[in-house]
Amino acid sequence: MIEDIEIILESSVRLGHIFLFAALGEYVAERAGTINISLEGMLLAGAFGGALGASETGSPVLGIFAGIAAGFIIAYLQANLSHRLNIDQFVVGIALTVLSIGLTTFLFLEIKIYSGRIHEFAIPVLSDIPIIGSALFAQRWLGYVAFVLPLLIWAIVHRTRWGLEVRSVGENPTAANVSGIPVLKRRRQSIYVAGLCAGLSGAYLSLAVTGAFSQNMSAGKGVVAIAAVLFGGWTLLGTICGSLLFGFADALGLSLQIIGFDVIPGPVLDSMPYLLALVGLLTIANMAKKPAALAENFDPSD
Amino acid sequence: MNIIGVKPDSRRNETFAKIFRFFDDTNKLLFSVLLIACLAGGLFISGLLVAAVGGSPTKVLSSLVEGSFQTPGALGRTLIEAVPLLLVSIGVIVSFKAGHYNIGTEGQVAIGALFSTVVALQIPGPNWLVTTLAVIAGFAGGAFWSGIAVAAYLWRRVDVMISTLLLTFIAPNVVLFAVSKDYLLLDTTDSNTRLASQSERIPLEKRLIEFDVFGQEIHLGFIAAIILSLLVTALLGKSVWGLRVRLLGSNFLTAKRYGVTQNREGATALLISGGFSGLAGGMIVMGSAFRLQSHIANDFGWDGLLSAIVARLSGYLALISSVFFAALRTGSSFLAATGVSRTITSVIQGLMVIAALMPAALLVVIYRSDSGKRIFKSGKKEESE
Numbered sequence: 001m002i003e004d005i006e007i008i009l010e011s012s013v014r015l016g017h018i019f020l021f022a023a024l025g026e027y028v029a030e031r032a033g034t035i036n037i038s039l040e041g042m043l044l045a046g047a048f049g050g051a052l053g054a055s056e057t058g059s060p061v062l063g064i065f066a067g068i069a070a071g072f073i074i075a076y077l078q079a080n081l082s083h084r085l086n087i088d089q090f091v092v093g094i095a096l097t098v099l100s101i102g103l104t105t106f107l108f109l110e111i112k113i114y115s116g117r118i119h120e121f122a123i124p125v126l127s128d129i130p131i132i133g134s135a136l137f138a139q140r141w142l143g144y145v146a147f148v149l150p151l152l153i154w155a156i157v158h159r160t161r162w163g164l165e166v167r168s169v170g171e172n173p174t175a176a177n178v179s180g181i182p183v184l185k186r187r188r189q190s191i192y193v194a195g196l197c198a199g200l201s202g203a204y205l206s207l208a209v210t211g212a213f214s215q216n217m218s219a220g221k222g223v224v225a226i227a228a229v230l231f232g233g234w235t236l237l238g239t240i241c242g243s244l245l246f247g248f249a250d251a252l253g254l255s256l257q258i259i260g261f262d263v264i265p266g267p268v269l270d271s272m273p274y275l276l277a278l279v280g281l282l283t284i285a286n287m288a289k290k291p292a293a294l295a296e297n298f299d300p301s302d
Numbered sequence: 303m304n305i306i307g308v309k310p311d312s313r314r315n316e317t318f319a320k321i322f323r324f325f326d327d328t329n330k331l332l333f334s335v336l337l338i339a340c341l342a343g344g345l346f347i348s349g350l351l352v353a354a355v356g357g358s359p360t361k362v363l364s365s366l367v368e369g370s371f372q373t374p375g376a377l378g379r380t381l382i383e384a385v386p387l388l389l390v391s392i393g394v395i396v397s398f399k400a401g402h403y404n405i406g407t408e409g410q411v412a413i414g415a416l417f418s419t420v421v422a423l424q425i426p427g428p429n430w431l432v433t434t435l436a437v438i439a440g441f442a443g444g445a446f447w448s449g450i451a452v453a454a455y456l457w458r459r460v461d462v463m464i465s466t467l468l469l470t471f472i473a474p475n476v477v478l479f480a481v482s483k484d485y486l487l488l489d490t491t492d493s494n495t496r497l498a499s500q501s502e503r504i505p506l507e508k509r510l511i512e513f514d515v516f517g518q519e520i521h522l523g524f525i526a527a528i529i530l531s532l533l534v535t536a537l538l539g540k541s542v543w544g545l546r547v548r549l550l551g552s553n554f555l556t557a558k559r560y561g562v563t564q565n566r567e568g569a570t571a572l573l574i575s576g577g578f579s580g581l582a583g584g585m586i587v588m589g590s591a592f593r594l595q596s597h598i599a600n601d602f603g604w605d606g607l608l609s610a611i612v613a614r615l616s617g618y619l620a621l622i623s624s625v626f627f628a629a630l631r632t633g634s635s636f637l638a639a640t641g642v643s644r645t646i647t648s649v650i651q652g653l654m655v656i657a658a659l660m661p662a663a664l665l666v667v668i669y670r671s672d673s674g675k676r677i678f679k680s681g682k683k684e685e686s687e
Contacts, residue, residue, distance in 0.1 A: 085663035099652030
């Protein structure tokens with residue numbers, strides 16, 4: 001029983017981190033007023049870039065950077081198409097997601113990838129704590145970024161001038177514009193942050209969780225990460241809780257099948273994270289808290 | 303056209319202006335030219351990509367054309383593939399025009415197919431009636447699946463885009479559940495000895511009627527899809543309902559002033575949109591797949607969504623773009639001989655979608671440039687001097 005709990009906890013931390021990294025980036029983008037549908041594409045591009053980079057250079061560390069760069073490329077396109085050239089952000093998001101699914105699938109079949117896997121690093125004393133020790137303190141080392149990244153995002157968004165401007169751009173772009181804040185620039189920059197984070201999340205997925213890239217491996221994880229931000233009511237703490245909760249649901253679905261628990265049928269367990277995200281949005285989430293200018297295009301020339 | 307204020311020394315701008323002066327004020331023409339150029343550019347980049355992995359772009363193109371149009375019966379197969387794509391596109395157009403982004407079409411296709419199969423296999427009655435009911439049940443299934451998102455929106459204002467997407471990832475699991483239980487739809491006949499997760503085949507006499515047109519096999523759904531798409535496009539463009547839907551999508555506040563609400567018009571548009579995707583699922587089961595499996599939607603939902611975007615949300619252009627997307631699907635099976643993976647077609651799709659968005663972006667660039675401002679000044683706001 002204890003072993004089962006440990007297995008579930010371990011994999012929920014592992015899977016939760018995927019959602020967490022991506023959701024933290026999406027949090028910044030949404031606070032600036034963009035629902036960044038291409039997060040899914042950024043995640044997938046990050047996963048592919050990570051695996052490709054690690055395979056070509058032979059070093060997982062460089063692979064991580066390649067993954068982050070791949071996420072950034074998609075983010076760059078999304079940001080400039082939607083917040084410089086004024087194309088509808090959702091349509092751009094769909095287009096970029098589709099393009100990255102197509103490109104990664106095609107290149108994956110054409111290029112041979114042998115990426116390594118990031119090593120496990122157990123923190124000496126802490127990892128011996130019963131039940132939670134192995135889950136939290138015996139991760140593959142990239143997982144420890146999860147202790148730092150939320151603090152970093154919090155500091156950037158809530159303790160810098162840039163963060164204040166980002167938040168004001170999401171609440172009232174017209175007022176922000178009048179007071180001299182470059183609205184579209186802040187929005188673009190916030191999408192870049194989302195791209196970097198989603199790229200990291202993708203690289204973590206392919207290099208630390210599975211150790212190999214597979215076709216369309218993000219499979220809706222980006223969408224769940226967006227749902228985590230909504231679920232958290234656009235607060236940082238809520239976003240973190242949401243992504244860890246969905247990670248737990250994902251892990252529970254997978255591990256219960258491995259353990260051989262068959263009271264709940266397999267298909268239901270497979271759709272756990274999506275189901276829970278939907279139920280969470282319906283019950284706990286408070287849509288009234290959303291940034292006032294969320295998903296509205298802003299044209300400074302008006 | 304207004305060319306007052308041309309600086310005599312700006313040579314480069316002068317040539318630029320000359321090129322675009324040709325288009326006069328008819329920005330539509332400029333737009334079409336840009337669109338065609340961008341689509342061609344997208345194909346060109348795909349060709350470069352093929353060449354980059356060591357394939358031959360011309361061979362890929364010719365085998366795509368061969369597989370989708372030239373070989374015997376290929377045109378018919380392409381048109382049959384285009385049926386669900388067209389239906390999904392029409393639904394997407396309705397919801398996008400209403401400003402509600404239903405992007406969970408893939409899931410709605412699957413649930414529509416599920417409903418159709420249930421009716422086709424388990425309801426007794428005369429064949430023509432069962433077939434009709436099955437197709438209608440497909441519509442109901444899709445509308446039901448998008449209805450969940452509608453309910454979530456009406457009740458808690460959950461973003462439709464996110465909820466429809468989440469539902470998309472749940473749908474195949476629902477179908478899988480249905481076809482893996484013997485008390486539901488699992489095929490328990492002798493032909494399925496290994497109990498693979500699939501339903502029984504739809505009996506021959508209950509399928510959509512097929513007929514021959516110039517040697518191409520086409521089923522009844524093809525005609526139905528074309529009539530429906532023309533009907534909905536006309537309604538969107540000409541009817542009061544269409545005006546209200548478009549008003550809702552273009553300006554929320556004006557719409558509210560005129561009594562158009564998210565709750566009524568928005569919800570209806572979403573239900574119709576889901577219904578059309580479900581109808582597409584029904585057509586797939588009753589017209590080409592004849593059997594339910596968990597991956598029944600087989601990207602038809604996604605491709606239909608893209609085809610609507612490439613058609614720039616025009617119902618008439620969707621007729622063309624859905625055939626194009628269908629041709630990519632049928633043609634891709636002929637790519638094996640060229641040594642290039644068939645997934646190149648999904649790259650082409652992605653590039654086409656980006657290409658379809660580019661003209662609007664390029665127009666922004668042109669408007670913002672110095673000579674662009676001069677030429678198109680009459681169309682835009684007058685600058686105060």
